[in-house]
Amino acid sequence: MIKKNTIYVLSVTVSLWFSFFIPSVYSVELDEATRTVTLDSSKKTTILTPEQVKRGKRLFNNSCAQCHNGGITKTNPNIGLELESLSLATPARDNILNLVDYMKQPTSYDGQNSIAELHPSIKSAEIFPKMKNLTDEDLFSIAGYILLQPTVAQEKWGGGKIYY
Template identity: 70%
Template sequence: MRNKVIVCLLSLTLFSFLTNIAYAIELDESTRTLPLDSSGTTIVFSPEQVKRGKRLFNSTCATCHAGGITKTNPNVGLDPEALSLASPARDNIDSLITYMKDPTSYDGTESIAEVHPSIKSADIFPKMRNLSDDDLFTIAGHILLQPKVAAEKWGGGKIYY
């Protein structure tokens, strides 16, 4: 009886592990299709870009934005609604890259580069020093992909994180 329980537990563990791996690599093309610019042009991220974007986001941005929240201002997260209501809107890859290069306040009236990591303030924020335009591109893609994958959890705040 004990051996059957052990075999059953091992089988369930292996099944769970394999289904999680399959889920991570099998995001369909429509899920990986993201807005490129404000004109409505889209781009399909490759599975490699998805993986790289997640890794870069986690190593560069997740200290303050884990789960799409903003620890320093919980009222403004990385969820689609907050990104689209910013001025200018930050709801596409190009606008997020612009923001990561030279961030502005939510209403767009002033630079916040001295308090928010960016390429402009890389001398203050060392994690930003080695990021290329391609790195920023994949990070932006990760930010826009997460609401499709994590749904309401992305940017959901204290309820989830």
């Protein structure tokens, strides 16, 4: 008869073996073409580093995903974070620099009114403390992550109620 302790030790050993010797199967690295996103309104591009992608994901999940899980907008499901919605905003938010500007000072979809008291931003960090310590580099990584997702998650990103 095998003791419970032996089964526990065996299962921990197997788990550790998998985590040390098979991590590459689970951590697929995105190639440069996939990590290339639009930088500014002139359509210049930039290649995100793997570290920027990881950082952007972590920061997005910590600061934005409560309302934008999967690229949707819980407060307005008609406007998500997919490229089409971002490009139709005024000004267009389909590039890193404009998304960073938006995260600093958010405006309504038509660009006419400030919504800093409603949407987390650097401008309203006293209301939304998660935004308080975000640097420009952090915002750049978050914006890059948002723009990368339509390529990685495809139709699920911004798919709204169908997926999330």
